Amino acid sequence: GAVVSQHPSRVICKSGTSVKIxxxxxxxxxxxxxWYRQFPKQSLMLMATSNEGSKATYEQxxxxxxxxxxxxxxxxxxxxxxxAHPEDSSFYICSAHDRDxxxxxxxxxxxxxxx
Amino acid sequence: AQSVTQPDxxxxxxxxxxxxxxxxxxxxxxxxxxxYVQSPGQGLQLLLKYFSGDTLVQxxxxxxxxxxxxxxxxxxxxxxxxxxxxxxxxxxxxxxxGTYKYIFGTGTRLKVLA
Numbered sequence: 001g002a003v004v005s006q007h008p009s010r011v012i013c014k015s016g017t018s019v020k021i022x023x024x025x026x027x028x029x030x031x032x033x034x035w036y037r038q039f040p041k042q043s044l045m046l047m048a049t050s051n052e053g054s055k056a057t058y059e060q061x062x063x064x065x066x067x068x069x070x071x072x073x074x075x076x077x078x079x080x081x082x083x084a085h086p087e088d089s090s091f092y093i094c095s096a097h098d099r100d101x102x103x104x105x106x107x108x109x110x111x112x113x114x115x
Numbered sequence: 116a117q118s119v120t121q122p123d124x125x126x127x128x129x130x131x132x133x134x135x136x137x138x139x140x141x142x143x144x145x146x147x148x149x150x151y152v153q154s155p156g157q158g159l160q161l162l163l164k165y166f167s168g169d170t171l172v173q174x175x176x177x178x179x180x181x182x183x184x185x186x187x188x189x190x191x192x193x194x195x196x197x198x199x200x201x202x203x204x205x206x207x208x209x210x211x212x213g214t215y216k217y218i219f220g221t222g223t224r225l226k227v228l229a
Binding site: 032034041042043044045046049057091093095097102103104106107108109111 | 147151156157158159161164166205209214215216217218219220221222224
């Protein structure tokens with residue numbers, strides 16, 4: 001199957017700082033990528049849909065000014081957590097939609113800890 | 116609206132026993148259906164998927180699932196569980212058009228007794 005990478009895999013930052021997470025589709029072009037958040041022992045919650053060359057679509061309750069998403073190319077989407085606080089600590093997972101197979105391919109996730 | 120229900124939060128089985136994980140969905144048409152497995156601190160691995168055709172789907176690691184339209188179900192089965200199958204299992208519904216979003220169930224945590 002297709003490969004999606006995320007960087008970094010783990011990050012620790014201080015409260016008030018911003019953190020950028022990258023999601024790359026390595027062997028196919030993805031016009032649509034998705035960002036999920038997963039709390040410990042819980043399911044994946046869709047945060048937003050990232051569309052190449054246009055604004056992201058955020059799910060209800062997700063602060064778009066806090067979670068900035070940029071999808072500048074067909075292989076890269078970034079999620080920036082701005083002014084991070086301890087409650088933003090979570091496991092963030094991205095996925096890339098393959099138009100040919102109709103599947104989403106998931107990255108390995110990024111563990112964010114805000115101190 | 117799409118939704119996915121996994122009624123069992125935790126399941127414990129003995130190694131070698133059979134397994135069935137339940138998944139019920141709500142969707143306006145025939146959806147795309149998926150089962151994923153997640154080990155602690157790891158990403159998701161696709162076990163199997165259903166798009167159309169044969170309602171009994173074979174996946175990796177000896178898993179299979181059956182799509183039953185009349186019951187809006189897509190239960191995951193394995194005839195003989197191995198200790199390495201202990202993990203979290205997620206059922207997901209995928210939209211067949213438009214945004215192609217997935218909606219995940221709450222997950223079932225499988226524990227395997229030696």
